[in-house]
Amino acid sequence: MRILFLELKRVMKSKLTWILLALALLLSLLLAWLPTTYCYSNYTDEDGNEVNLTGLASIAHEKERQADAAGIVTPQRVREAVETYQACLSSYGVTESYDLPEGVYEREILPIAPLLHGVKEAFADPDTGMAPAIMEIDPEQIDDYYSVCEARITSLMAMEQPDSPGAQGKAIKMYRNVEKPFEVYPGMNSTVLDYQNIMGFLVLLFCVVIAAPVFSADYQSGADDILRCTRYGMVSLGMAKLFAALLISTAAFVICVAVHILAAGSLFGWECTRTSVQMMYSIVTLADMDIGGLQFLFAASGLLSVLASVSFTLFLSARCRTTVSSLASSLVFCIAPVVISMTAPGALGTWLCSILPASGTSIQASVLYAITDFQFLNLAGLSVWTPYAMIGACVIEIPLFAFLAVRSYCRHALN
Amino acid sequence: MELLVDKVSKKFKDKKAVDNISLELTPGVWGLLGANGAGKTTLMRMIAGIMRPTSGQVLYDGVPIQTLGEGYREVFGFLPQEFGFYPEFTVKDYLAYVAALKGLPERESPRRIHELLERVSLTDVYNKKIARLSGGMKRRVGIAQALLNDPEVLILDEPTGGLDPGERVRFRNLLSEFAHDRIVLISTHIVPDVEYIATCHAVIRDGRLLATGTTDELVKLVEGKVWSCIIPARAVPEYESRLQIVSLRNENDGSVSIRYLAEHPCNNNSALCVPRLEDLYLWMFPQGGGENRKRTNRKSGRRYQ
Numbered sequence: 001m002r003i004l005f006l007e008l009k010r011v012m013k014s015k016l017t018w019i020l021l022a023l024a025l026l027l028s029l030l031l032a033w034l035p036t037t038y039c040y041s042n043y044t045d046e047d048g049n050e051v052n053l054t055g056l057a058s059i060a061h062e063k064e065r066q067a068d069a070a071g072i073v074t075p076q077r078v079r080e081a082v083e084t085y086q087a088c089l090s091s092y093g094v095t096e097s098y099d100l101p102e103g104v105y106e107r108e109i110l111p112i113a114p115l116l117h118g119v120k121e122a123f124a125d126p127d128t129g130m131a132p133a134i135m136e137i138d139p140e141q142i143d144d145y146y147s148v149c150e151a152r153i154t155s156l157m158a159m160e161q162p163d164s165p166g167a168q169g170k171a172i173k174m175y176r177n178v179e180k181p182f183e184v185y186p187g188m189n190s191t192v193l194d195y196q197n198i199m200g201f202l203v204l205l206f207c208v209v210i211a212a213p214v215f216s217a218d219y220q221s222g223a224d225d226i227l228r229c230t231r232y233g234m235v236s237l238g239m240a241k242l243f244a245a246l247l248i249s250t251a252a253f254v255i256c257v258a259v260h261i262l263a264a265g266s267l268f269g270w271e272c273t274r275t276s277v278q279m280m281y282s283i284v285t286l287a288d289m290d291i292g293g294l295q296f297l298f299a300a301s302g303l304l305s306v307l308a309s310v311s312f313t314l315f316l317s318a319r320c321r322t323t324v325s326s327l328a329s330s331l332v333f334c335i336a337p338v339v340i341s342m343t344a345p346g347a348l349g350t351w352l353c354s355i356l357p358a359s360g361t362s363i364q365a366s367v368l369y370a371i372t373d374f375q376f377l378n379l380a381g382l383s384v385w386t387p388y389a390m391i392g393a394c395v396i397e398i399p400l401f402a403f404l405a406v407r408s409y410c411r412h413a414l415n
Numbered sequence: 416m417e418l419l420v421d422k423v424s425k426k427f428k429d430k431k432a433v434d435n436i437s438l439e440l441t442p443g444v445w446g447l448l449g450a451n452g453a454g455k456t457t458l459m460r461m462i463a464g465i466m467r468p469t470s471g472q473v474l475y476d477g478v479p480i481q482t483l484g485e486g487y488r489e490v491f492g493f494l495p496q497e498f499g500f501y502p503e504f505t506v507k508d509y510l511a512y513v514a515a516l517k518g519l520p521e522r523e524s525p526r527r528i529h530e531l532l533e534r535v536s537l538t539d540v541y542n543k544k545i546a547r548l549s550g551g552m553k554r555r556v557g558i559a560q561a562l563l564n565d566p567e568v569l570i571l572d573e574p575t576g577g578l579d580p581g582e583r584v585r586f587r588n589l590l591s592e593f594a595h596d597r598i599v600l601i602s603t604h605i606v607p608d609v610e611y612i613a614t615c616h617a618v619i620r621d622g623r624l625l626a627t628g629t630t631d632e633l634v635k636l637v638e639g640k641v642w643s644c645i646i647p648a649r650a651v652p653e654y655e656s657r658l659q660i661v662s663l664r665n666e667n668d669g670s671v672s673i674r675y676l677a678e679h680p681c682n683n684n685s686a687l688c689v690p691r692l693e694d695l696y697l698w699m700f701p702q703g704g705g706e707n708r709k710r711t712n713r714k715s716g717r718r719y720q
Contacts (some may be wrong), residue, residue, distance in 0.1 A: 013503040222499030229493040230516035
């Protein structure tokens with residue numbers, strides 16, 4: 001414990017550590033606030049003046065306008081919303097809402113918009129996946145809305161995973177287990193979670209930058225020669241360095257994610273976190289949780305990803321002779337999932353993105369996007385939903401790379 | 416207490432840095448003499464247990480140091496040639512960190528740190544960052560850390576590099592006091608640093624052990640080969656080209672007094688001198704004149720012991 005405390009003290013004495021941690025905290029607040037700046041609404045007031053609202057004022061205005069839509073998404077309420085929508089557009093002789101005269105959408109469609117989320121997707125063509133216009137949907141079919149949704153996941157999985165009946169079966173089973181009816185509480189949008197993803201990725205990068213020199217800097221400066229000649233300079237010191245880096249990373253990530261979630265919740269309203277993920281993402285999302293649950297799960301898997309990345313970075317640090325090489329190679333592996341997700345589509349890309357330590361919070365390929373997607377890893381008849389694979393990979397990688405890091409440190413330069 | 420280097424060799428790709436060295440280190444100060452690249456640092460790293468020999472082994476009281484592991488490191492102190500430290504640490508922080516790693520009790524370590532800093536005259540910089548210290552001060556911090564655990568085996572690789580003459584004298588005295596009933600091995604090419612405090616010396620060249628023995632035993636190897644004479648100042652370049660000149664001093668009358676190494680006197684006014692360890696070092700690792708260069712080639716690989 002004494003060595004661990006001294007090692008923590010050593011790392012925390014570095015100016016770079018403090019700068020990165022302060023920057024991470026600042027970014028957490030900034031990235032929670034930024035999505036509010038994209039909120040925009042306009043309406044015509046009682047005097048006929050056009051009013052433009054942005055930021056928190058816009059969020060408050062939309063919440064007020066959509067207050068009646070908040071609550072449980074029963075088939076009956078969805079049907080009424082669709083009928084209102086169809087009646088409105090018919091009365092103006094248009095088939096799409098963007099053709100409505102100015103002010104009509106804001107006045108008649110905006111209040112029911114949250115209930116219309118996913119309706120088109122639920123009635124998508126089972127063969128082509130093409131979504132119909134709301135005007136083309138028969139309201140009577142909505143009476144059995146959740147059965148329609150279940151039929152949609154069946155057809156979707158047949159298109160997404162045609163060669164994997166196991167994955168199809170699992171997806172259908174998962175979706176059946178999702179608690180229905182859904183709930184919706186307007187005000188928050190998916191940008192909040194996108195920014196939580198960016199925040200997680202940046203904190204991961206900062207933690208990796210802090211961890212990269214842990215062993216390699218000692219090799220480079222020669223400090224290691226003295227330390228490994230001491231009584232506790234081998235396994236004990238290796239473990240102390242490992243735990244210090246993991247503790248600092250854990251503290252940094254937990255604080256930053258907590259600040260982000262608290263700030264986002266305060267800005268957008270905590271009731272929004274009770275919205276079912278299906279009412280913000282795809283209506284057939286397989287995850288059985290609300291937005292708050294998604295934020296928490298994403299934070300927890302992000303933490304695992306950060307710890308796996310830091311363990312892997314420490315392993316690289318214990319193998320490399322210079323700080324530059326350990327830092328460069330660690331950053332390459334942090335960015336790898338982003339590059340792979342863009343350049344290697346298909347099963348190979350999915351596999352790589354699922355098993356790389358940094359995948360959990362990677363931009364475009366994180367656990368967040370995996371949860372809201374329908375990808376499965378298939379191997380020898382076994383199908384695993386990618387979020388499970390990502391979390392499982394991190395759980396294995398943390399002790400594996402931690403062990404390899406300490407082992408590599410103990411064996412360094414012996415030969 | 417005995418540290419045995421048993422037929423130790425270390426090969427890096429095609430180069431043998433240490434070639435089948437056997438050495439029995441008993442309590443006292445040992446000087447490890449050799450030119451740059453002779454293999455001193457490699458040998459010391461193997462004795463420290465931070466480098467594995469290609470063949471052979473190092474035993475402490477008959478047990479291989481790898482087997483002893485923590486038990487060996489507990490009684491061991493090491494100052495490498497390049498003293499690496501954490502730039503963010505003050506002297507106090509660094510020594511407290513190393514003290515913890517050496518297993519010093521938490522209550523005892525501040526007292527021990529103060530005591531050692533007094534011994535190496537660093538109490539004024541107790542709270543100063545190591546990065547801001549002079550080269551000599553950093554070296555003294557390095558010496559202090561090596562002594563923290565009161566080691567039974569102390570290995571110092573070029574410990575006096577960067578120390579001024581006063582500091583070197585203090586270091587020699589400190590080491591003489593410390594070395595009682597302990598094995599201290601000092602590698603250096605600054606011969607006077609070990610000449611008067613080392614009980615024994617080991618001389619290595621090209622990875623091979625050339626000679627071991629006490630100062631008196633070793634200087635006998637150059638008995639009858641150390642000469643001095645007075646020559647005209649204008650003749651110095653000519654003498655330098657053909658002799659290994661150890662020292663050169665201008666006299667008041669325009670002549671120069673030289674001390675040189677040679678099998679035979681170079682002129683009639685040469686007188687035999689009492690040899691010193693530095694003469695032996697220069698005899699074995701010649702720096703200059705033609706005759707000496709020939710001698711080096713001729714005696715390459717010869718074992719004096």
